[in-house]
Amino acid sequence: MNQIYTVSQVNSYIKGMFAMDAALANIAIKGEISNCTYHSSGHIYFTLKDKGGRMSCVMFAGSRRGLDFMMRDGMSIVAVGNIGVYERDGKYQLYASRIMREGYGELYEKLEMLKKKLSEEGLFSDVNKKKIPYYARRVGIVTASGAAALQDIITVSLRRNPYVGLYLCPAVVQGAEAAQSVADAIARMDTMGMDVIIVGRGGGSFEDLFAFNEEIVVRAIYNCKTPVISAVGHDVDTTLSDFASDLRAATPSAAAELAVARITDVFARIDDYKSLLLRLMQDIVADNRIIAERYFTRIKYASPQMNIENRKIYADELAQRLRRLIDDRLKAYRARLLICTEKLKVLSPLHRLSGGYSYVADVSGNALTSAGQARVGDSITVTLRDGIINADVTQVKEQDNGKA
Numbered sequence: 001m002n003q004i005y006t007v008s009q010v011n012s013y014i015k016g017m018f019a020m021d022a023a024l025a026n027i028a029i030k031g032e033i034s035n036c037t038y039h040s041s042g043h044i045y046f047t048l049k050d051k052g053g054r055m056s057c058v059m060f061a062g063s064r065r066g067l068d069f070m071m072r073d074g075m076s077i078v079a080v081g082n083i084g085v086y087e088r089d090g091k092y093q094l095y096a097s098r099i100m101r102e103g104y105g106e107l108y109e110k111l112e113m114l115k116k117k118l119s120e121e122g123l124f125s126d127v128n129k130k131k132i133p134y135y136a137r138r139v140g141i142v143t144a145s146g147a148a149a150l151q152d153i154i155t156v157s158l159r160r161n162p163y164v165g166l167y168l169c170p171a172v173v174q175g176a177e178a179a180q181s182v183a184d185a186i187a188r189m190d191t192m193g194m195d196v197i198i199v200g201r202g203g204g205s206f207e208d209l210f211a212f213n214e215e216i217v218v219r220a221i222y223n224c225k226t227p228v229i230s231a232v233g234h235d236v237d238t239t240l241s242d243f244a245s246d247l248r249a250a251t252p253s254a255a256a257e258l259a260v261a262r263i264t265d266v267f268a269r270i271d272d273y274k275s276l277l278l279r280l281m282q283d284i285v286a287d288n289r290i291i292a293e294r295y296f297t298r299i300k301y302a303s304p305q306m307n308i309e310n311r312k313i314y315a316d317e318l319a320q321r322l323r324r325l326i327d328d329r330l331k332a333y334r335a336r337l338l339i340c341t342e343k344l345k346v347l348s349p350l351h352r353l354s355g356g357y358s359y360v361a362d363v364s365g366n367a368l369t370s371a372g373q374a375r376v377g378d379s380i381t382v383t384l385r386d387g388i389i390n391a392d393v394t395q396v397k398e399q400d401n402g403k404a
Contacts (some may be wrong), residue, residue: 008087015085018092024083029055029094030102033075035205044071047205048079048094056093057081063097073206074108077101107206111213115240118215123222124243130227132247134269135261136195138165140226142185145170149202149231149252156256161263167192173201178211183220190224197224198255199241200231212239221245231255359383371398 005013018024031048038044042061047054057079059067071077081096118124139157143149145168157164169192171185172178182199189197199221201209211217212232221228221244230245231252242248249255300306360368363379374380374393382389 007090011085011087011090014090015087018084026080027083027094028078028080030076030078031055032107033071033077034073034207036071036073038071046071048077056091057096058093059096059099067099069101071099072108074111075101107210111210111240114213114215114218115243118218118240118244123218128222130246132227132229132258133195135266136164136259138167138192138194139259140189140192140194140197141166141168142171142182142189142197142199143168143201143252144173147173147202149200152202152251152253153198153231153256156253157260160257160260161266163263164260167194173211174204174208175211179214179216182211183214183216186217186220186224186228190226194226196227196229196259198229198231198249198252198259199245200249200252200255201233202252203234203237209233209237209239212241217241218244229255229259371396 029048031050034047034049034054036044036046042064044059044064044067046057046059048057049055059079059081078100079094079096080098080100081094083092083094085092122128141150141153143153150168154166157166167189169185169189172181186197186199200212209232212230218240221230221241227246229247229249230239230242231249231254232239232241233251235250247258249258359382361381361383362368362373363381365381368374368380374396376393376396378393380391380393382391
């Protein structure tokens with residue numbers, strides 16, 4: 001029996017053979033870039049291809065200093081380095097130390113020409129973008145049935161909102177028939193009353209994703225009346241469908257997050273709207289109450305009853321003013337009367353009588369102002385302060401020049 005070797009031993013032996021071959025130590029290889037990935041570690045992983053085959057390549061971060069351009073799928077380059085074996089996987093690859101840009105591949109040139117044409121027609125303009133609804137109840141999906149991208153969309157959507165309706169229109173997403181299949185599925189889904197449509201597939205090479213760069217697909221997305229979210233490949237992959245869509249998602253899972261609102265957020269927004277509506281209603285009711293009170297006040301003051309009440313109040317005010325005027329006038333008259341009374345009192349004969357004087361009159365009541373008016377034997381009356389004396393004249397003495 002021949003000697004038995006382990007897989008690691010064989011891989012190590014083959015790696016040594018590659019290392020000893022001078023032709024593979026510093027080789028320049030021309031090809032078109034595909035599956036280019038810039039890793040977070042700084043390494044660049046890509047595939048070189050031509051019409052007859054493919055080769056895996058890697059450029060480590062330490063070799064990137066001389067790289068003065070951004071590598072993209074479709075570019076034609078010349079990569080210089082050594083070919084070695086990656087023992088863990090047992091496959092050979094090019095370890096590139098230097099990369100030179102030779103030009104763009106035919107496929108990439110075709111893509112750039114189409115991109116320029118469609119851009120000039122306005123298919124990528126933001127003016128034509130439709131708004132993605134916040135709460136979509138019916139979400140259409142255009143992708144391959146049974147694909148991992150479909151499962152990702154379903155999983156994320158149901159986790160975010162189990163009440164949303166998901167509708168699949170299956171399409172071929174890779175190969176010669178893919179572009180027509182995807183375009184037809186978009187047009188069909190547009191007639192089904194969806195709130196939003198997710199169009200896309202999972203990751204793949206530049207060629208695998210090229211169906212979403214075809215003009216027929218781009219125009220189908222642009223002409224779709226329903227808002228479209230493009231979800232083709234991964235974050236680093238960009239297709240013309242992304243430019244024509246109303247919103248681009250980095251992955252199918254991200255598209256589901258953009259299309260399907262989280263139900264807890266929906267409930268929270270409803271509560272916010274409820275609180276806002278309640279505040280607005282309270283403000284409106286308060287404003288209308290103030291207006292109603294103003295009208296009520298105006299009606300109240302304009303009513304006949306209020307006019308009568310106001311006139312009663314005015315009449316009471318007039319009555320009070322009249323009473324004050326009468327009282328003031330009576331006070332004035334009383335004061336004048338008191339003054340006149342005092343004056344009359346001073347001038348009154350009775351006042352004089354109270355000072356010891358008396359009033360003398362004949363039997364007829366005529367006042368005797370002179371002694372010559374009386375005769376002996378006449379009857380006279382003498383009025384004093386506290387009574388009247390009837391007397392007869394027995395003697396009359398007249399004064400001469402004021403002397404007795």
